[in-house]
Amino acid sequence: MNKALNNIIISSRIRLARNIDGLPFPEKVSADKAALIPRDVYAALSGVDTYTIYRMNEISETDGNVLKEKHLISEDLLRNKDTGAAIINESETVSILINEEDHVREQCILPGFALKEAFTAINAVDDAIAKKVRFAYGEKLGYLTACPTNLGTGMRASAMMFLPGLSIYNSLQACVNAISRLNMTIRGVYGEGSDSVGYIYQVSNQKTLGVSERQIIDAVETSVGHIAEAELKARDSLKTSGGDELKDKIMRAYGILTNAYKIDSKEFMQLMALVNLGAYYGYIKLSDREQFLKLITNAQPANIASLSNKDLNGDERDVFRAKYVSKVLSTITKK
Amino acid sequence: MLCDNCKKNQATYHSIKKINGVTTERHLCYECHLKQAEKESDFNGIGELFSGFKNLFGLPTHRNVARCGVCGTTADEFLETGFVGCPHCYEELSGVIMPVVSKVQSDTRHTGKSPNGKKGNAAAEEYEELRRQLDLAIESERYEDASVIRDKMRTLRGISNE
Ligand SMILES: [Zn+2]
Ligand SMILES: [Zn+2]
Numbered sequence: 001m002n003k004a005l006n007n008i009i010i011s012s013r014i015r016l017a018r019n020i021d022g023l024p025f026p027e028k029v030s031a032d033k034a035a036l037i038p039r040d041v042y043a044a045l046s047g048v049d050t051y052t053i054y055r056m057n058e059i060s061e062t063d064g065n066v067l068k069e070k071h072l073i074s075e076d077l078l079r080n081k082d083t084g085a086a087i088i089n090e091s092e093t094v095s096i097l098i099n100e101e102d103h104v105r106e107q108c109i110l111p112g113f114a115l116k117e118a119f120t121a122i123n124a125v126d127d128a129i130a131k132k133v134r135f136a137y138g139e140k141l142g143y144l145t146a147c148p149t150n151l152g153t154g155m156r157a158s159a160m161m162f163l164p165g166l167s168i169y170n171s172l173q174a175c176v177n178a179i180s181r182l183n184m185t186i187r188g189v190y191g192e193g194s195d196s197v198g199y200i201y202q203v204s205n206q207k208t209l210g211v212s213e214r215q216i217i218d219a220v221e222t223s224v225g226h227i228a229e230a231e232l233k234a235r236d237s238l239k240t241s242g243g244d245e246l247k248d249k250i251m252r253a254y255g256i257l258t259n260a261y262k263i264d265s266k267e268f269m270q271l272m273a274l275v276n277l278g279a280y281y282g283y284i285k286l287s288d289r290e291q292f293l294k295l296i297t298n299a300q301p302a303n304i305a306s307l308s309n310k311d312l313n314g315d316e317r318d319v320f321r322a323k324y325v326s327k328v329l330s331t332i333t334k335k
Numbered sequence: 336m337l338c339d340n341c342k343k344n345q346a347t348y349h350s351i352k353k354i355n356g357v358t359t360e361r362h363l364c365y366e367c368h369l370k371q372a373e374k375e376s377d378f379n380g381i382g383e384l385f386s387g388f389k390n391l392f393g394l395p396t397h398r399n400v401a402r403c404g405v406c407g408t409t410a411d412e413f414l415e416t417g418f419v420g421c422p423h424c425y426e427e428l429s430g431v432i433m434p435v436v437s438k439v440q441s442d443t444r445h446t447g448k449s450p451n452g453k454k455g456n457a458a459a460e461e462y463e464e465l466r467r468q469l470d471l472a473i474e475s476e477r478y479e480d481a482s483v484i485r486d487k488m489r490t491l492r493g494i495s496n497e
Pocket of ligand 2: 403404405406407408420421422423424425427
């Protein structure tokens with residue numbers, strides 16, 4: 001099960017929403033007061049780890065999108081050109097979003113199924129910041145947030161999951177219904193709604209008030225476990241019913257990814273999903289899963305543009321992507 | 336201003352309805368408004384959450400003039416956007432916000448971490464609060480609520496036993 005889980009759960013994320021006591025929330029606060037927050041938070045973290053601060057009014061469009069594609073910042077933050085900032089550690093596991101929907105959003109993303117570890121890491125960051133910055137907090141409602149959906153713990157625990165079996169069998173809706181009773185929600189990570197490009201989905205808790213941090217993690221772990229189990233069953237029956245046709249489809253996808261001259265990001269995502277499934281079935285030998293997952297991020301539009309170090313137009317970018325993907329895949333995979 | 340209904344508590348919920356040219360004002364305290372909102376939500380469903388839904392269901396639109404004394408956010412603004420303006424809004428506009436909180440969170444009491452890291456006796460406090468709610472529920476013959484509360488108390492005991 002453990003190795004199988006590694007193929008299903010791409011990454012784990014914990015996010016804590018916090019606000020500075022005595023200030024209106026970002027939507028209502030004056031720009032000069034909001035502009036002071038990044039400095040205070042950055043100062044609180046000096047000595048804990050090496051952090052870099054990115055201000056949204058200084059960052060280039062490509063660099064901003066690179067961070068967004070790495071899930072280190074959000075579209076909302078990117079759009080706050082006045083006072084938005086992100087404070088990110090060297091290993092890019094911890095990022096703190098300043099002046100997004102709340103003053104401070106602390107998040108930790110770790111590869112694989114590691115919600116507890118991610119919580120331990122972000123909890124330490126939260127304590128370090130709380131030593132220097134007073135957060136808005138009430139005994140009854142806990143951490144006070146701009147939207148009541150985040151009250152209490154301010155915590156969102158989520159797992160990014162690769163779910164080709166359930167998607168192909170159209171069983172995701174049933175899963176959504178089953179976990180909505182556990183106060184969980186599921187959404188596509190790439191593209192819209194339940195039709196996620198590349199079969200990648202995010203499962204997270206909805207309820208943040210009246211539950212402890214540990215209860216939230218337990219509930220998300222339980223839900224993720226149920227979904228993973230259903231996904232494994234779906235993959236088994238997909239293999240049985242798909243037979244040679246399925247294997248042929250997977251190997252053709254592998255052939256295109258390692259030989260194409262030009263590829264856009266959507267086709268890349270679709271074919272990568274098939275290759276990933278091929279690795280699970282053992283049709284393709286994968287020597288480095290971490291590099292494989294990194295490739296998914298690196299081949300996104302802004303990351304590819306940044307890696308090329310040149311100003312490329314759309315077609316040139318697709319040519320560069322094909323070359324890059326083929327090179328990386330050839331070193332980490334084997335038939 | 337005192338509550339129109341119980342005439343005991345301070346009114347925190349204010350609404351002005353205009354129907355056929357007749358203006359009706361309503362000023363309620365948090366508890367009375369909560370009761371009212373509960374009654375109305377039985378048929379409004381989730382529509383109460385955001386005023387956009389009110390128009391959808393053809394319900395009478397009423398302007399809610401309550402305003403946070405600290406940041407100036409109005410109850411209507413909250414109902415339209417789903418966002419509050421500042422930490423004080425939760426108290427200043429509690430009559431409007433708390434029904435939404437209990438609906439979206441199905442809870443109104445924090446049990447997790449606090450900024451100073453100390454959890455204190457939060458669990459014991461919550462347990463007492465649940466016991467109080469349980470008595471109330473049984474008294475008013477809300478047996479389904481009572482069983483939900485009992486489950487919560489069981490969970491709490493399980494956690495403090497560890
Ligand atoms: Zn009253
Ligand atoms: Zn306010």
